[in-house]
Amino acid sequence: MTALLTILLVTFVAVAIWQLIKIFDLAQVGESNSAVATDKDNKINGYLMLAFLAFIYIITIVCIWYLGDLPLLSNSASEHGPDIDNLMIISLVIIFIVQTFTQFLLHYFAYKYKGEKGKKALFYADNNTLEAIWTGIPVVVLAGLIIYGLFTWNDIMNVDKEEDPLVVELYAQQFNWKARYAGSDNVLGKANVRLIDLDKANILGVDEDDPNAQDDVVVTELHLPKGRPVLFKMRSQDVLHSAYMPHFRAQMNCVPGMVTQFAFTPTVTTAEMRQNPDMQDKVKNINNIRVEKSKALMAEDEEGLDPYEFDYLLLCNKICGKSHYNMQMKIVVETEEEFNAWMSEQKTFANSLN
C-alpha cells in the first residue's frame, strides 16, 4: 500500500513539475518569439558564464577549506609513502594551476566575446606557433611527471631480497582476510586451494607435508614490526579481491590461481600514529560526529555508536560480492619486541591442525 502511495506521490510531483514548466513555457510566448539566441540572451548568458567561473573557484575553495584535511597527502606510515605523497602534491599543484588558468580563459572569453548584432568575429583559422606552444608545454611538463612517476613506481615495485623482508601471505576469501606468517625459517609453506581441509582447520590449503609449512602462523589480525621491510604475497580462494592499505599507500589485487606481491616498510607504529596531532584532530572530529549520530539513534531507542579509536586497516577494494563493503582486517604496527612477543603467543600451523 505504501508502495502504491509513494508511486502516486512521485507521479504527482512529476506532473506538478511538468505543469510548472508548461506554465513557464506558455507565459513567455509574448516576450520574444525567437527560438535563436538574441543579444539579450547573449548578454545574460555571458554574465552567467562569469558567475559560473566564480562558482567553480568557490566550490574549489570551499572543498579545500572544508575537505582539505581528508586527502591522504601526509602522515603516511610507510617508507615509500612520502615519495607518493610528494608526487601527488606536485601533480595536484600543477593541475590546480592549469585548471584555474584554463577555466578562466574559457569562461572569460565566453563572457567577453558574447555576441552582438552587427559585430563581426575575427577570421582567425590557424597559427602554427600557438599550436607548437600548447603542444610543447604539455610535453615538457608531462615528461617531468612521467620520469618522476616512473622512478617512484620502480622504487616501490622492486623488492630487494637482500634486505631480508618479513614474508607474509595475505589470504582473501568472501568476505574476510587471513594472514599467514612464514615463521622462523621465513619461507612460506606451499599451498593450494585443493589442499583445503575444513575438518582439520586447514582453511588456507597449506601443504601439511611441506617442512617449510610447519612453522607458519595463520592469524586474523595483521601485526607488523616497525622498520622491517614486509613482503606480502597475496592469494585469493574465490574471486578477485584487492588488498588496500591506504595509510601505507599500498594496494595490490588478490587473484585466484596466482600469487601477487607488494612490499613496504612500516615506519610508524599504531601507538605513535595515535599520538600524531593531525590524527588526534581527525579522531576527535570523527568522535564528535559519532556522538551526534548516537544521539539521533538513541532517540529512536537504538544503540549508540562506540567511540572511534585509530587503527590501521586493510580493506577490500575490488568488488567481490554482497559483503564487499565490510571486508576488513585490523593492522597493528608495533616495535620489534612487541611483535616478537605477540608472535611467540601464536600457534604454528603444525600445532593448529585438528
Add this chain to the structure above:
Amino acid sequence: MSATVDTHDHDVHHHKETFVTKYIFSQDHKMIAKQYLITGVIVMGIIGILMSLLIRMQIAWPEEQNAVFKALLGKWAPEGVMDADIYLALVTIHGTIMVFFVLTAGLSGTFSNLLIPLQIGARDMASGFLNMVSYWLFFVSCVIMVLSFFVETGPAAAGWTIYPPLSALPMAQPGSGAGMTMWLVSMAIFIASSLLGSLNYIVTVLNLRTKGMSMTRMPLTIWAFFVTAIIGVISFPVLLSAALLLIMDRSFGTSFFLSDIFIQGEVLHYQGGSPVLFEHLFWFLGHPEVYIVLLPALGITSEVIATNSRKPIFGYRAMIMSIIAIAFLSTIVWGHHMFISGMNPFLGSVFTFTTLLIAIPSAVKAFNYITTLWKGNLQMNPAMLFSIGLVSTFITGGLTGIILGDSALDINVHDTYFVVAHFHLVMGISALYGVFAGVYHWFPKMFGRMMNKNLGYIHFWITAVGAYGVFFPMHFIGMAGLPRRYYTNSNFPLFDDTTDTQVVITVFALIAGSVQLVFLYNFISSIFYGKKAEKNPWRSTTLEWTTPVEHMHGNWPGEIPHVYRWPYDYSKPGHDEDFVPQTVPLKEGEEELQH
C-alpha cells in the same frame, strides 16, 4: 580523391511507403537516427539516470527505510531498506546502460546516422538495410538488458567490468546466475549491432562523399564519427571474444579465466586460466570505449562552437591530427586500468608512459576550443552553452587523469571515489553534454521544429551547477581513501567524516537529475508544438542545412550539391554574410583556406 557520386535520382520519387516501412523497419538514416535517439538516449537515459539517483540515495542515507526504494525496488528492498546485492546490481547496470547504451549507441547511433549522409552529401548510408538491422539488434539488446531486472536472482551485479570469477560463478553472488547470462547475451548482440553500424559509417564516409568533399573538407563531426567507428571496429570484437570465452567458462566448463577456486566448501574443477587475461581483453575494448564515447561528443562540440562563435574552428588540421593521435594512443593504454592487477610492474611503466602522452593531443584540443572563442561573436544558444560546458568538464576531468595514469599515484587512489569523479566528469558528463548540444543544435533538422531556448538555458545552468556539485567534492573523499562500490560506509568509523559530504553530493545529484525533466518536457512538447524551423536556423555552412526542412527520401530534391570550400568559412573577410556555405563556389581570387 573525390569519390563516385550517385547522381541518379530514382530514389526520390519511388514507391509508396507503408507505416511499417516508414516508422518501424525504416531504412532511412534520418528515421533510424530518431529511433536511436528515442531508444538509446531518451528511454535508456531515463533508466540509467534513475538508477544513479537510487545509488546516491543509498550512499547518503544507508540502511534507512526509504519509501522510494520500496516503491521502485519491491522485493529487492524489504521494508524499504535496499538489499546489498541489488545495490551492486544497480551500480553494474547503471554503468552498463550509460556507457554502452546511452553514450555509445545513443550518441553515435543518433548523430552518426543523422549527420554522416547529410554532411558529406550522400543520399543515405552505404547500406540502408544493414543500418536497419543494426538498430533492431540494438533494440533487442536493450530489451534483454532491461528484462534482466525481472529474473528471480536479479540482474548482473559484478560491476560493469564483469571481472571473473565473480561474474562467472553463480555461487559467488546471485547476480551471476541468469542475470549475468542475459547481460552477456545482450552485450553480444549489442556488439554485433555496433559493428554493423561502424562498418556502415566507415564505408559511407570513404565512398559516398559528394563532389568536392575531400577528406580535408569534411566537418570535424564527420572526422570524429569516422575515427570513432574505426576504433569501434578494432576494439569491440575483442570484447565479443572475451564475452564468448566467459560464456564458455560459465556454461561449458572451460577454464579460460578461472583457476584454483574454492567456494562454499568445495573445490571447483577449473585449472590454468587467469582472471588477468580477462582484464586485458576487457580493457582492450574498455579504454578505447572511453574515446568511442568522447570523440563524437567532441566532434559535435567542434561544429557547435564554430557555428555559434561565427568563427572558423581554430587549428582544423591540428584538430584532425589530435583526433587521430588520441585514437591511436587509445588502443595502447588499456593497462592503466590494471596497474595493481598483478601484471608485471614493467608493463605498468610502459602504460604510464603511453597514457600520459594522451594528455598532449587532449590539451591541443582544449586550447583550440578556447582560441576559437577568442574574438568571436558568440551566439549563446543552448547548444553552445552545453559545448562550452563540455570543454569545462573535459578540462576538469581530464586533468585528474594525470594522477590516475601515473602508476605510482594510482596505487593509492585506484578504485576510490577519486576514480568515480574523474571518469564521470571526463567521459560521463562531457559526453552527455555532447549529446545535449547535439540534440539542441540538430533538433530543427530532425523534427522540423525548434526547441524552446529558455527552457534550454534553465536545463543547462542547473545541470552545470549540479554536475560540479556532485563530482568536485568526490575527488576529496576519494583521496581520503574511500573505496567505491561500498553499499554503506558505516562499518568504517574511519570514514565517518565523509558522510556529510555524501549527503551534499546526493542533494546536488537529485537536483541535477530532476532538472532533466525540463529537457524531457522541452523535447517532447517541441516535437509537436515547437516553433516551425527555418531551413538554416543557426546560419551554418555545412551541407545538412541545404536540405529541405520536411524530410524526404534521398535528402536532396534533384542533384546533390557540390562542395567548393571547407566547412568553417565564418566571418570570412570579403563576404557580406558572416557565413559562407560549403556549396558557394570560391569567388575569383578568393583563396580557400587549405594549407
